[in-house]
Amino acid sequence: AYLDRIAAVDGDVNAFLHVDDEVALEQARAVDARIAAGEETGPLAGVPVAHKDVFTTKDMPTTAASKILEGWRPPYDATVTERLRDAGLVILGKTNMDEFAMGSSTENSAYGPTRNPWDLDRIPGGSSGGSSAAVAAFEAPLATGTDTGGSIRQPAAVCGLVGAKPTYGGSSRYGLIAFASSLDTPGPFARNVLDAALLHEAFSGHDPRDSTSIDAPVPPVVEAARRADVAGLRIGIVREFSGEGYQAGVLQRFNEAVELLESMGAKVVEVSCPSFTTALPAYYLIAPSECSSNLARFDAMRYGLRVGDDGTRSAEEVMSLTRAEGFGPEVKRRIILGTYALSSGYYDAYYGSAQQVRTLIKRDFDAAFEHVDVLVSPTTPTTAFPLGERTDDPMAMYLADLCTIPTNLAGNAALSVPCGLAPEDGLPVGLQIMAPALADDRTYRVGAAVE
Numbered sequence: 001a002y003l004d005r006i007a008a009v010d011g012d013v014n015a016f017l018h019v020d021d022e023v024a025l026e027q028a029r030a031v032d033a034r035i036a037a038g039e040e041t042g043p044l045a046g047v048p049v050a051h052k053d054v055f056t057t058k059d060m061p062t063t064a065a066s067k068i069l070e071g072w073r074p075p076y077d078a079t080v081t082e083r084l085r086d087a088g089l090v091i092l093g094k095t096n097m098d099e100f101a102m103g104s105s106t107e108n109s110a111y112g113p114t115r116n117p118w119d120l121d122r123i124p125g126g127s128s129g130g131s132s133a134a135v136a137a138f139e140a141p142l143a144t145g146t147d148t149g150g151s152i153r154q155p156a157a158v159c160g161l162v163g164a165k166p167t168y169g170g171s172s173r174y175g176l177i178a179f180a181s182s183l184d185t186p187g188p189f190a191r192n193v194l195d196a197a198l199l200h201e202a203f204s205g206h207d208p209r210d211s212t213s214i215d216a217p218v219p220p221v222v223e224a225a226r227r228a229d230v231a232g233l234r235i236g237i238v239r240e241f242s243g244e245g246y247q248a249g250v251l252q253r254f255n256e257a258v259e260l261l262e263s264m265g266a267k268v269v270e271v272s273c274p275s276f277t278t279a280l281p282a283y284y285l286i287a288p289s290e291c292s293s294n295l296a297r298f299d300a301m302r303y304g305l306r307v308g309d310d311g312t313r314s315a316e317e318v319m320s321l322t323r324a325e326g327f328g329p330e331v332k333r334r335i336i337l338g339t340y341a342l343s344s345g346y347y348d349a350y351y352g353s354a355q356q357v358r359t360l361i362k363r364d365f366d367a368a369f370e371h372v373d374v375l376v377s378p379t380t381p382t383t384a385f386p387l388g389e390r391t392d393d394p395m396a397m398y399l400a401d402l403c404t405i406p407t408n409l410a411g412n413a414a415l416s417v418p419c420g421l422a423p424e425d426g427l428p429v430g431l432q433i434m435a436p437a438l439a440d441d442r443t444y445r446v447g448a449a450v451e
């Protein structure tokens with residue numbers, strides 16, 4: 001049924017970069033056989049999932065929506081991929097995204113933008129916009145994403161879905177094509193909090209193949225999603241994330257969600273996190289710096305595309321031609337920015353001070369969590385904006401992640417849950433719930449109470 005739905009609507013939505021019906025059906029039949037043989041499969045056995053094209057899959061191409069990886073077939077499965085398969089999930093196909101996960105609208109894909117099913121002239125968020133659009137358009141009940149600066153929570157918010165960024169190190173980066181290694185975090189998309197928790201649990205947990213993976217049990221997210229009560233919980237509203245620059249209808253729905261939580265017995269206080277206002281500039285030094293280093297591996301020798309290798313050119317010339325043609329403009333902008341910020345003479349002033357700001361943000365969180373159990377804010381300052389509106393203005397595009405980035409810099413857990421439609425445009429609004437590292441269950445507990 002989902003394959004039929006994809007065939008019917010994906011021409012308009014463009015959520016998928018790759019779907020092979022036969023490969024999907026083969027997986028479904030294999031799961032049937034496992035169940036028939038009496039194997040103990042989990043609660044998601046046989047459930048289809050849309051998989052972001054940034055995770056390696058050995059039976060499907062993996063491009064990270066970049067021309068430079070066109071034609072590449074990974075020889076191995078990412079840990080997240082492997083765990084989806086072990087849990088009996090059926091991978092329907094690979095979803096569109098901003099190239100190498102750099103963006104907030106999926107317009108930076110080399111394979112055309114994805115459209116928001118709520119309004120096809122608007123963005124589905126990004127970078128995991130193919131995943132959010134697939135679930136919102138009923139092309140899949142579940143999807144995977146990665147969140148480096150907001151790329152799960154922001155698309156979930158603007159598509160009316162639940163999306164979670166687990167604690168950094170709580171889900172494995174092995175086989176995830178790296179953007180900014182100290183921030184990248186795989187996480188789930190779903191239509192409700194319990195489904196998201198089940199997917200979260202299915203692919204998270206310690207992985208010895210990822211050196212930053214945390215060797216601790218997965219927080220009890222499923223139990224928390226079922227519990228769904230907030231009585232006695234202390235909730236902090238981040239003062240810095242409201243007011244000017246926020247759409248009126250977004251603030252209205254956010255305030256109503258907070259009132260609802262209060263009426264259910266939560267204790268709500270206002271909290272100030274002054275360093276959060278410096279998170280965006282710090283992020284846009286740290287993330288490009290790490291990307292400039294990570295993307296050096298695309299050297300025309302190892303993967304996919306190779307341009308101008310006609311026997312007359314040096315390896316350096318072929319590398320240069322390949323990177324010039326293979327990378328899109330946003331990726332090039334970040335490589336240049338990051339290389340500059342890391343160069344000797346500038347390192348301390350840019351990368352060094354951004355890392356210090358990162359510590360201040362972490363301290364703001366730590367101080368806040370001495371008084372409250374979770375922090376809340378709108379997930380994004382506005383609802384889904386029109387396609388093309390911000391493509392010529394990177395700064396305006398970067399603002400989409402204003403509220404989500406502090407959590408990534410601190411390595412904490414956060415979740416976005418729908419909290420109604422903005423009255424002025426009828427588009428979904430997301431409530432962001434932030435918790436300390438390894439307290440992911442708190443975000444699910446509050447999220448389930450709100451939905």
Ligand code: GLN
Binds near residue numbers: 149152
């Ligand atoms: N929009 C942010 C960026 O462009 C975050 C992306 C992400 O989380 N992958 O870097």
